[in-house]
Amino acid sequence: MGFGTLLWAPFRTLRRNPAPVFGTGLVVQLASAVATAAVFVPFLVLAIGRIESASAEDLDAVMSGTIGWLILLTLVPIAVGVVAGAFLQGVMVVEVASGTLGEKLGFGALWRRAAGRIGPLIGWTLLVGVVVLGVVALIVGIVVVTALISPDAFAVLGVVIVVLLLLAGIAVLGAWLGTKLALVPSVIVLERAGIAGSVRRSWQLTTGYFWRTFGLILLVGLIVSTIAQTVVQVPMLGGTILAFILDPTAGATYEAVTIGTTVVGTVLSILIGAIVAVVQAALIAVIYIDLRMRSEGLDLELERHVEAREAGVPVTDPFGPAPAGPAAPTGGAAPTWS
Template sequence: MNDSPGWATPGSSPSDGDRQGNPADRPGTDGGAHQPARPAGDPKWSAEQPPPGQWSSPGATPPADTPRPPAQPATGWGQQPGGQYSYPGGPGQWGHQPPAAKPGIIPLRPLGLGEILDGSVATMRTHWRSVVPITLVVATVIQVISVLVQKFMLNDLPLSSTEDMTAEEAIDSLGSTLAVSVVNQVIQVLGTIVVTAMLTMIFSRAILGQHSSVSTAWREARPQLLRLIGLTLLLALGIVLLGAVLVLPGALAGNMGLVVVGFVAWVPLIIWLGIKFSLASPALMLEKSTVIKAFTRSSKLVRGAWWRIFGITVLTALIAFMVAFMVVAPFQMIGIFAFGGGLDSLEDGSAQTAWGPLIFSGIGLIIAQTIIMPIQSGVTVLLYVDQRIRREGLDLELARAAGIENYGTTGG
């Protein structure tokens, strides 16, 4: 059975049977007559390819007698004369292949780092009427709640220096700080889930060169939202349980050396699992799959490309951090020195609960998150698409969905 499902049409909810199996068994398909055969043993292609027609263009299907665009010649990531597959600049092509078709934000071929980052930024720039309202509203809600939580949960803490604190005051301060951190993190995660779900649907249409409104993105993302929350919670629970197994025995035994060893083993495992399952979110949303199947799909797509995905993910995180720092730092400085009492407020801790620093810091974070969240979500979605193009020939399905006829074939 074919275990490489097509990319479901945004807004649809195909059953497992609709996504798997031989297309010849389904009414209304041609049994894959227009999909070129993959050369046996070629390491660039999976032995099992997705059936044609799984990704249909969102929106109304034009009538049969509607004129179609003229057939396009075989492009860089399709079948070349003689029945061989190649890509622009590939072996035997000497870089003279025509450019790959680009109906939307990315060319339909394996993507480089620059193309993945550029596709994320291009979507935010081209489809800003849909992207910006989503991220701006969610970021505003997150920061308003965070400011209120930090103001009222930390307001009663003593403002004495660390040297003058009693043991009871130190414990209260640490407990309140941890509670605020946990609450803020939960709010951040929930907001990120909503943004990720909606932006994934916008990116799925942007790849085809199609626009998506905020209401359309919400309508298409909503059926999978609870599953996405479950996926996130399950991954977080697994990480916590893994930490408990590795670190808790040493802590209970009072052996600090064993605690350090467990922690050192826990951190790389968190990173490994994070990258291994980093593509589960787009797999869940775009394949309309279950949580377990999404984890399985991510593991399969990441296999053999872990270091590449890790490098791109880390670089994206560094870019996001630098953007956030450049945006937030000036607002924090204004809040502290103009409205928060300056350096003295930093020393005695009053800047943590003063309205001025909290509000200005929140404004800076709203702007930063409005910029950062689309880039991070876009990189994840495009990494998923890139891996499916490399392993499963998704470019052919995308070309059909974008209305490009005879893409990847030798005929006219």
């Protein structure tokens, strides 16, 4: 597939089978939002009540306990987000793979196929999360330790420079590793490999195609993030301006318009967030299939599979791992993305 086809294929995936695909993305966004609200709203109500009723002697202890519980409770929406995000990746891989074979699966079928690989997907997502948190903790630890040892201005300036350089190096390393390992979820689902085997497989498939893969991920990310920010922020800004025009004194009308704008902004954020998550997950699956076409002749295998299926001949899974040995010849017409 050409670069242009790859660029727009994730959007066509959403258009081809919108109900189950967008529905899954929406469920993921709603699950994260509901989990966050269910945890933090009651806690904040209780915490504010305790802080307001606390005496001056107990205020510091109450504040410390509140902060500690707040940090602990953030693990709940993070855990929900990890599971939901991993599941969305699995669903989108199944959807893209079935689309190349001309199949259109319903909501239940997509979920059932993805659920079979949810364990390794969650494991991989948690592994990535632990690495990211470890890097963040390392940077914070360097800043805190240096500030405690030598709090003068020159030392602080030196720490800032070191941290900025460290962040730049981590960003470059993260972009490289993120690109090389981007195909791990697709391998886990379609080839039913373990985490270690999927890491090796992703590394192998992206060898020689790093910049192409990196460019696609970056470009699609910029496109969807720009659209998302525009769609969400423009109504929010317009609502703020309208509230000020209708009620410059910030009275009841101002509050009503502000509340309405916040509700609209929240709904738009959930809807647009679902689309963004779906497109980004679908892109990785599309790149995975394209790289297998280029290096292993998967397009020919898919054509043979479809021909045999239409002829009534028993078929096997065409997305299974390629056999060891020389790569299959490439060529032939790629499946259409209609």
